[in-house]
Amino acid sequence: MEHAEGESGESIVRALVDSHRHFLAFLERRVGSRAVAEELLQAAFVRTLEKGDALRDEERAVAWFYRLLRNALVDHYRKQAAEARVLERESLEATEVGPDPELKQTVCACVGELLPTLKPEYSELLRQVELEERSVPEAAAAVGITPNNAGVRLHRARQALKQQLERSCGSCATHGCLDCSCQRRREPGLPA
Known part of the structure; x- marks a missing residue:
C-alpha cells in the first residue's frame, strides 16, 4: 500500500512540475513582474512540499495549487498595501512635525x-x-x-x-x- 501512495505522490509532484509554466504565467499576469511571480511560485512549491502529504489526486492537486497561488497573491498585495501605508504614515509624520x-x-x-x-x-x-x-x-x-x-x-x-x-x-x-x-x-x- 505504501508503494502505491509513493507513486501517487510522485505523480502529483510531476503534475505540479509539468504545470510550472502555466502557474508562472498565471502569477506574472497578476503581478506584472516575472521576478515577483517566480518568487511567489517558489514559495508556493515549498509550501506544497510541507503540506503535500494530504494530496492524493493529480487534478485536485493542480486545483489546490491554484487556490494556494491565489492566496499567495492576496498576501502579496496585502503586504504591498501595508508597506505603502507605512511610507505614507512616515511621510505624514515628517510633515506634521516639520523642522525646527x-x-x-x-x-x-x-x-x-x-x-x-x-x-x-x-x-x-x-x-x-x-x-x-x-x-x-x-x-x-x-x-x-x-x-x-x-x-x-x-x-x-x-x-x-x-x-x-x-x-x-x-x-x-x-x-x-x-x-x-x-x-x-x-x-x-x-x-x-
Missing part, C-alpha cells in the same frame, strides 16, 4: 552653495526634500523614481554633501555646521 525653524536658520549657508557641486540627481532631491521640505514620496514622484529608490538616492546625496562640506568648511562641518562662521577654504573644483 530656529535650527533651519542656523544651518550653514555653505549647503546652498555646495548643492551645484553634487550630481544633478543628488542636488535636485536634496533641494526638494531638505530645502523645500517635500516628502520623499512626493519628491520621488516629481523626479520620476520610486520612493524606495528616492530614499537610497537621498542617503547617498546626504553622504556626498557631507563630504563636500567637510572638504569645504573643515571642522565646523564635522561638528554639525550649526552657527557656522567658517571662512571657506579654497580647494580646486569648489566654488569660492
